Amino acid sequence: MDFRFLVLIVSVFMLAGSCKPQSKRDKVIPIEDFFVKPDKNNFRLSPDGSKIAYLGVHDHCKNIFVLDLIQPDSSKQLTYQSSLNVQGFFWADDQQIIFSNTQSMTDSLRLFRINVHTEERHPLVETDDVKLRWIGPLRSNNGSLVVGMNKRDSSLFDLYRVYLDGRPNQLIYTNPGNVVNWIGSPDGVVRLALTSDSVQESILYRASETEPFREVMKNDFETTFIPMGFKKGSKELIYALSNDKRDKLAMVEFDAAKGNETQKLYENKLGDLNIEGYSSNLQELLYTSSFVDRNKKSIINSSYKEAYDYLKTKFPEMEVDFFDSDTSLNGYIFRVYSDVHPGEIYYFNKSNKVLKLLSEDNPKLKDLSLNAMEEVSYLSRDNKTIHAFITYPKSGRKNCPVVVLVHDGPNRRNEWGFDSEVQFLTNRGYAVFQVNYRGSMGYGKEFWTAGFKEWGGKIQSDISDGVAWLIHQGIADKDRIAIMGAGFGGYSALYASVFNNLYRCAISSSGYSNLFTYFREIPSHMKHYVQLYYRIIGNPEKESELFQAISPIFHADKVRIPILYFQGGKDKYTSVTDANQFVSKLKSNQVPVRYIFKKDEGKRFRNEENVVEYYQEIERFLAENLK
Incomplete structure (x- = not known):
């Protein structure tokens, strides 16, 4: 040869x-x-930045713990699972956490709400042979959440409203058979749907829940279009990653009502941009990155840039990846790592420059x-x-x-x-x-x-x-x-x-x-x-x-x-x-x-x-x- x-x-x-x-x-x-597994992971800041919830191990199972940043003595273990791991969680608001203990091998779904202060726990979904998909933004809206579940048909995810007060779940939209993803708005209205027959993909839009979805864009699957979420203050403009009429994935602004790209915002000539940097809770594009530059970030938000620039001086030989922030963009959770350092997770308070080590990925190495x-x-x-x-x-x-x-x-x-x-x-x-x-x-x-x-x-x-x-x-x-x-x-x-x-x-x-x-x-x-x-x-x-x-x-x-x-x-x-x-x-x-x-x-x-x-x-x- x-x-x-x-x-x-x-x-x-x-x-x-x-x-x-x-x-x-x-x-x-x-x-x-x-191959040591960290004993703590999935750190998440409460919206007001006063607490950090995370997963830790108790009785051989992953459970939720809460670290109180204002009153450290009030830090505590919040759940006591002894047979099933907590698989995932998020803050619904400053007082409540939503968590699941889905069994991945059997697809049995258990979804709960727990009050951080009273520790009262209420079941929200309990069913077998069902998968769940979170619909962002992951915050309570008027006491409810919107999720996708394949209860009716294992191959299709319908839209459900899950009420945090325990009322029965409400089916709000039946998947016609080709919707593969949904994009919600902070007001709880799902305005975007992505359909696919796996070869042809379409973007559907509606202005309100009383209107039907209509197709605004159609692509062959070789063209990638990934809606990130709505632009703050708009019910039509979204941020999206797109390689429509270009080779590399770029960050664009897209008018979902009209079905057209309004402007290209950011790109990397060497490779695709990563699917990160947009906050669905803040409705804001915070940064972009591309793996071809070792995940080097282009910081867009000024508060994030201030935090990032400071952290790079503290960890000059490391990469800095943001995991979470509070709504005021004063508190941050981030990870530092390199090719020869397994990584550490920290909390950073931008106003007083406090750095707190939360977890080490592998202290033995x-x-x-x-x-x-x-x-x-x-x-x-x-x-x-x-x-x-x-x-x-x-x-x-x-x-x-x-x-x-x-x-x-x-x-x-x-x-x-x-x-x-x-x-x-x-x-x-x-x-x-x-x-x-x-x-x-x-x-x-x-x-x-x-x-x-x-x-x-x-x-x-x-x-x-x-x-x-x-x-x-x-x-x-x-x-x-x-x-x-x-x-x-x-x-x-x-x-x-x-x-x-x-x-x-x-x-x-x-x-x-x-x-x-x-x-x-x-x-x-x-x-x-x-x-x-x-x-x-x-x-x-x-x-x-x-x-x-x-x-x-x-x-x-x-x-x-x-x-x-x-x-x-x-x-x-x-x-x-x-x-x-x-x-x-x-x-x-x-x-x-x-x-x-x-x-x-x-x-x-x-x-x-x-x-x-x-x-x-x-x-x-x-x-x-x-x-």
């Missing part, structure tokens, strides 16, 4: 020093230390010498620029054993920042290579659509070309390269084991071995996306030859390298039967395969003991095969 290697190195300097076997003096960090992510790029065989990250071990930067870590999706991406899995692998002496192959999100419309129907084609070639580039640069030892991933990344690992000779071994977690089955396993509430999947992946009925050609299960006899295979029994996206069949074929062909099945796990292992075992198996497997 003829490869061209015109290298566009973004942040890698001259490479020096060969990877050497890990020295006994190199600190080997215990597996458990990499924060003071250790970890390994930096470096961005690189290279040309694919068809001259497309492919961006990637490489993280080197302490042992060197030349002739390294390499783990190619393929991200899930494929419509996701690798981003600069702290990654426990990457740090674990580099600590064990492996360089880690993460490719944002075509089809990855964030680089614009053209790059995303270039991955359509290329699951077993150019996407895999992009990964292979990256590996060839590593070898050509002298970074990788060509005889010590592994490929690893989960979901689509697991599929890529299985695909590579069948059709590629670049790798010494492969690790697949919940990898799709049979793409015919993948379509049959789509959950009911995702069924309206089937036509979209046909465009992105292919139609298993009309393109059966393609599916046969790129599904690893039909080519298991070609596998010659050792395989480590993980599968969860409650994985909704990957067939256990297919996993068993694929592994059985490998064993019958005398292929070295290690199969780890956990019946109570889903697509990702969550149980702490299983997570430790997961990485113990990976550590052992790589040590055996990348000697």
